[in-house]
Amino acid sequence: MKTSVQPNGVNSKESVTVVGTVRRKSLWKTTIGLDLMILPALILTIIFSYIPMAGLAIAFKNYKPGLGFSKSKWVGLEHFQYLFSIPENVQIIWNTLIIAGLKMVAGLIVPFIFALLLNEVRKMRFKKAVQTIVYMPHFLSWVILGGILSDLLARDGGLVNQVLVSLFGIKPIFFLGDGNWFRFVVVISDVWKEFGFNTIVFLASLAGINPALYEAAEVDGAGRWQQTRSITIPSLLPITIVVGTLALGNVLNAGFDQIFNLYNALVYDKGDIIDTFVYRLGIIDGKFSFSTAVGLFKSVVSFVLIVSAYRISYKLANYRIF
Structure with a gap:
């Protein structure tokens, strides 16, 4: 497969790569404000929805509040x-x-x-x-x-x-x-x-x-x-x-x-x-x-x-x- 060369001496693959990089940077600059707006909701979701999922492990334990999470017996x-x-x-x-x-x-x-x-x-x-x-x-x-x-x-x-x-x-x-x-x-x-x-x-x-x-x-x-x-x-x-x-x-x-x-x-x-x-x-x-x-x-x-x-x-x- 031959690579075409443009008049300025840059081949087509390199030009596509450069254009793609420029577009990604432009898109990032355009959406950074929206991403920052989503960030608080994302943090709250992680704190209140994903971190508590670790507590699902007590479904496989005989959990006793007096013993705590780590010392409660596993029951499968x-x-x-x-x-x-x-x-x-x-x-x-x-x-x-x-x-x-x-x-x-x-x-x-x-x-x-x-x-x-x-x-x-x-x-x-x-x-x-x-x-x-x-x-x-x-x-x-x-x-x-x-x-x-x-x-x-x-x-x-x-x-x-x-x-x-x-x-x-x-x-x-x-x-x-x-x-x-x-x-x-x-x-x-x-x-x-x-x-x-x-x-x-x-x-x-x-x-x-x-x-x-x-x-x-x-x-x-x-x-x-x-x-x-x-x-x-x-x-x-x-x-x-x-x-x-x-x-x-x-x-x-x-x-x-x-x-x-x-x-x-x-x-x-x-x-x-x-x-x-x-x-x-x-x-x-x-x-x-x-x-x-x-x-x-x-x-x-x-x-x-x-x-x-x-x-x-x-x-x-x-x-x-x-």
């Missing part, structure tokens, strides 16, 4: 074997999957439909007002909402039960004391809190649809419903697939904050999830090693699901972050 996979032998384990995993699955499905369907309806509103002031109102609950913590829901859904004196008794003659329902009703409350309240935030994703996707498609459809005599069915919904399918597949990574996160602020001992059989189970074992009962083993098991499964979800979203919707 004993805690993981015990995890799969206790009868509560299966029920807790099922509770987590059922609650998280219902949240995922409802949290995908409701904002999808609401975005389609809101997109048809032509008065911009009204549209923005509605979008702001439904978006606001996202900023309320579950500590506040838990107290509000406990008062509204109380069996004795709660506003919801008062309406059911006075208007429909229905006996008071123990919403937060019956397992089946508790799951219903958890799913509905989570959808109410978050669907306004999730709607933004679909509205952004709707804004990216080419208006020429609707103009061509009108010329062909298509009505609003036909345009929605033939243009809008198919255009939303890629982002819907992305949101749905990425949600698979959180299928074991049924919402600790929400359930912790709403549940009680009466609904442990239907409302206890992995996170609340770990909290009771580790913080209340002091079984640090076993609770760490449960949390590590959940994290490993979640990691596998997240990786799988990214691959699925890339295959189905050609979506990828890195």
Whole structure:
């Protein structure tokens, strides 16, 4: 292979190398400000997310606070074997999957439909007002909402039960004391809190649809419903697939904050999830090693699901972050 020589006596390989070096230096000067902005977040992430991961080793030890980390006895996979032998384990995993699955499905369907309806509103002031109102609950913590829901859904004196008794003659329902009703409350309240935030994703996707498609459809005599069915919904399918597949990574996160602020001992059989189970074992009962083993098991499964979800979203919707 011959190397071409330029008029100034520099061959092509050397010139490419010089150009590449200049470009890298220029890129570094351009992005150094952005890199410095990311640095504090990176440091905090390392301190609070990566360094504490060393504590996962107690999942393989019989950790005793009095003995300390180094002197506690290694027990290998004993805690993981015990995890799969206790009868509560299966029920807790099922509770987590059922609650998280219902949240995922409802949290995908409701904002999808609401975005389609809101997109048809032509008065911009009204549209923005509605979008702001439904978006606001996202900023309320579950500590506040838990107290509000406990008062509204109380069996004795709660506003919801008062309406059911006075208007429909229905006996008071123990919403937060019956397992089946508790799951219903958890799913509905989570959808109410978050669907306004999730709607933004679909509205952004709707804004990216080419208006020429609707103009061509009108010329062909298509009505609003036909345009929605033939243009809008198919255009939303890629982002819907992305949101749905990425949600698979959180299928074991049924919402600790929400359930912790709403549940009680009466609904442990239907409302206890992995996170609340770990909290009771580790913080209340002091079984640090076993609770760490449960949390590590959940994290490993979640990691596998997240990786799988990214691959699925890339295959189905050609979506990828890195």
